[in-house]
Amino acid sequence: MLSFDYARHNAEVRRIWAAFHRGQPERVPVVFNFSRRFWLLTPKLNSRGYTFRDYFEDPDVMMQVQLESNRWVRFSVLQDQEMGLPEKCWPGIHVDFQNSYEAGWFGCPIDYIEGDVPDTQPILQGDKRLLDELEQPDPLTGNLMKRAFEFYQYFEERRGTEDFFGLPIGPTTGPTGTDGPFTIACNLRGTMQLCLDLYEDPEYAHRLLSFVTDGIIARCKAWMNLTGQSYPRENWGFADDSVQLLSEQTYREFVLPYHRRLIQEFAQGPVSIHLCGQVAHLLPILKDDLNIMGFDTGFPVDLGELRRMLGPEVLLRGNVHPEVLRQGPPAKIEDAVRRVLTSGAMLGGRLILCEGNNVAPGTPVENFAIMYQTAQKYGRYS
Numbered sequence: 001m002l003s004f005d006y007a008r009h010n011a012e013v014r015r016i017w018a019a020f021h022r023g024q025p026e027r028v029p030v031v032f033n034f035s036r037r038f039w040l041l042t043p044k045l046n047s048r049g050y051t052f053r054d055y056f057e058d059p060d061v062m063m064q065v066q067l068e069s070n071r072w073v074r075f076s077v078l079q080d081q082e083m084g085l086p087e088k089c090w091p092g093i094h095v096d097f098q099n100s101y102e103a104g105w106f107g108c109p110i111d112y113i114e115g116d117v118p119d120t121q122p123i124l125q126g127d128k129r130l131l132d133e134l135e136q137p138d139p140l141t142g143n144l145m146k147r148a149f150e151f152y153q154y155f156e157e158r159r160g161t162e163d164f165f166g167l168p169i170g171p172t173t174g175p176t177g178t179d180g181p182f183t184i185a186c187n188l189r190g191t192m193q194l195c196l197d198l199y200e201d202p203e204y205a206h207r208l209l210s211f212v213t214d215g216i217i218a219r220c221k222a223w224m225n226l227t228g229q230s231y232p233r234e235n236w237g238f239a240d241d242s243v244q245l246l247s248e249q250t251y252r253e254f255v256l257p258y259h260r261r262l263i264q265e266f267a268q269g270p271v272s273i274h275l276c277g278q279v280a281h282l283l284p285i286l287k288d289d290l291n292i293m294g295f296d297t298g299f300p301v302d303l304g305e306l307r308r309m310l311g312p313e314v315l316l317r318g319n320v321h322p323e324v325l326r327q328g329p330p331a332k333i334e335d336a337v338r339r340v341l342t343s344g345a346m347l348g349g350r351l352i353l354c355e356g357n358n359v360a361p362g363t364p365v366e367n368f369a370i371m372y373q374t375a376q377k378y379g380r381y382s
Contacts, residue, residue, distance in 0.1 A: 006083050006084030007084075009078075009083055010082050010083060010084070013080050013081065013082060013083075016029055016080055017029060017080065020349070023349060024349070025349040025381055026380065026381060026382070027375070027376060027379045027380045027381060028341060028346060028351050028352065028353050028375055028379030029080040029352050029353070030079050030080050030352075030353045030354065030371065030372050030375045030376075030379075031079050031080055031081060031352060031353075031354050032077060032079050032354055032355060032359050032368060033354055033355065033357055033358050033359060034069070034073055034077075034358075034359050035098065035117075035358055035359075036055065036065055036066065036069060036096060036098070037098070037358070037361060038358075038359050038360075038361050038363070039065055039068070039069040039072070040052060040055060040065065040361075041115065041116075041361035041362075042361045042362050045068075045069070045072060046065075050065060051112070052098075052112055052113075052117060052118050053112045053118075055096075056097055056100075056110065056112075056118060057147075059150075059151045059154045059155065062093070062095075062096060062151065063093050063155060063158065066093050066094065066096070067090065067093070067164050067169070070090060070091060071090075071164075071165065074086070076365050077365065077368045078368055078369045078372045078373075079368065079372055080372075085165065085167065088167075088168075089167055089168040089169060089170045090164050090167055090168070090169045090170060091169075091170055092155075092159070092169060092170035092171045092172045092173050093155040093159070093169065093172050093173075094172070094173045094174075095148045095151045095152050095155070095172065095173070095174045095175060097118075097144060097148065097175075098118060099117070099119075099179055100117075100118050100119065100120050100144070101144060101148065101175050102175075102179055102184045102187070102216070102219075103120040103122075103184060103187035103188060104120055104143060104144030105137055105142060105143050105144045105145045105148075105175075105215075105219065106123070106134070106137065106143065106184070106187075106188055106212070106215065107134070107137065107143050108120035108121055108122060108123050108187060108188060109121045109123075110144075120187055122187060122188055122189055122190040122193075123188060124188050124189045124190070124193075124208070125189060125190035125193055128189065128197070128201075128204060128208075131204070131207065131208055131211065134211065136211075136214060136215050136218060137215070139219040139221070139222030139223065140222055140223070145175075145219070148174060148175060152172055152174050152226070155172040156171075156172050159171075159172065171227070171228075173227060174223045174226065174227050175219070175223055176220055176223045176224050176227060176229060177220070177237075177238060177239075178216045178220060178238050178239070179238075179241070180238055180239050180240025180241070180242070180243070180259075181209050181216060181240065181255065181258040181259070181262070182209065182240050182242050182243050182246075182254070182255045182258075183239070183240050183242040183243075184212045184216070185205075185208050185209050185212050186242045188208065188212065189208060191242065191245070194208070195245060198250060198254055202253075202254070205254055206254065209254065209255070209258050210258070212258075213258040213261055213262065216262065217261070217265050220265075220266065221265075231265070231266050232265065232266050232267050232268040233266060233267060233268065233269075234268060234269045235269065235272070236263075236266045236267040236269075236272075237271060237272035237273055237294065237296075238259075238262060238266075238271075238273060238274075239273060239274035239275065240255070240259070240273070240275065241275060241276045241277055243255055243275070243279065243282060244275065244276070244277035244278055244279045244282075246282070247281075248281055248282060248285060251282055251285065252289075256285070256289060256290070259286075259290055260289075260290060263290055263291075270291055270292070270293035270294065271290060271292045271293065271294070272292065272293070272294030272296065272315070273286060273292050273294070273295060273296070274296040275295065275296070275297065276297075276300075276356075276357055277298055277300055278300040278301060279297075279301065280301050280302070280305065280309070283295060283306060283309065283310060284309060284310065287310055287314065293313065293314055293315060294314070294315040294317070295310075295314065295316055295317065296317040296357060297316065297317060297318035297319045297356055297357065298318070298319060298356045298357045299318070299319050299320070299321040299322065299355075299356040299357070301318070301319060301356075302343065303316055303318055303319055303340055303343055303345035303351070304340075304343025304344040304345050305343075306345070307343070307344050307347050307348070307351075308344060311348070312347050312348025312349075312350065313350065314348075314350060315350045315351075315352070316345055316350065316351050316352070317351075317352045317354055317357075318340070318353075318354060318356040318357065319340065319354070319355075319356030319357070320333070320336045320337060320340060320353070320354070320355050320356060320371060321336060321355070321356065322355045322356070322357075322358060322359060322360040322363075323360060324336045325359070325360070325363055325367055325368075325371060326359075326360040326362060326363040326364075326367065328364075328367055330367075330370050333367055333370045333371055333374065334370065334374045337353070337371055337374040337375055337378065338374065338378050340353060341353070341375065341378040341379050342378065346379065346381070349381060353371075353375050353379065
């Protein structure tokens, strides 16, 4: 655990974010993106040897892993987030089936992969005509959502009678977002098969994308209603990593209409999107046609190029390579941070620095501090 003044750090973090949101940033904020992959696949932390199967199938394991990993991050990782014990309560447990939750809800079997995150098996890969037999599953009790709903009820019951290190646990959160219609369609059909469908059977591709989008909307609304979230929302975002495979023309024809549908249902202001991969060619379309003003990026894109392409008002998040952050050495981490911050990405004061995108298991805690301290040096606006 870090040995320093948490109260002083937290006061600085509040000041940094307040200035950032006023549009008068003092320096670039630094945050790190942790999924439960980091905890489960880092043996030093996962001393009990829990597997992803344990995590997916045992609510006690899911709850314990989330609470312990949240506590470890708060006491170990130097970043522009509140550190130490929470002021009021711990974040609520998230019903978390990683990136398998949507395809699993549509009926794809889960494949547990040793040493990696689970994946799903496409159910339309062998015979695309099976789409005609698919019905929309119940948003709360269909397929994998049945387990999600049971986990949700279990977490809500436990948090009502338990605390963690003397503090209450916040409300449980559920699968109210989406990894995107094209990505989920790839999960159902198989990526290569769907890409071929775009050219060989475009009518089928549209039917599949429409079916998936209908399901996403129904499920998100049901879980938002369950967890007390209103919609449309001032701040709403989604993902769709697999669109990186598409040209501008193909994206406009096959995916843009379904992204627009989601935004019309859930957003009443500027939208944000998470996109891993080499997606720079699509971002002007997303900004101009869909009013997407926040981009959470992976390591392949050049943030300086994106800033010049998209303008100073767009929020950019990214994008030090996770393996550079994991492996180092310190000089290489410092150089990676410096290159992002001197690329022009800081123009307009709308940059949040993080790894791009998702901290790799086994990343030493010292490397977070190196990245944070380097950003404090090179990320100041005055």
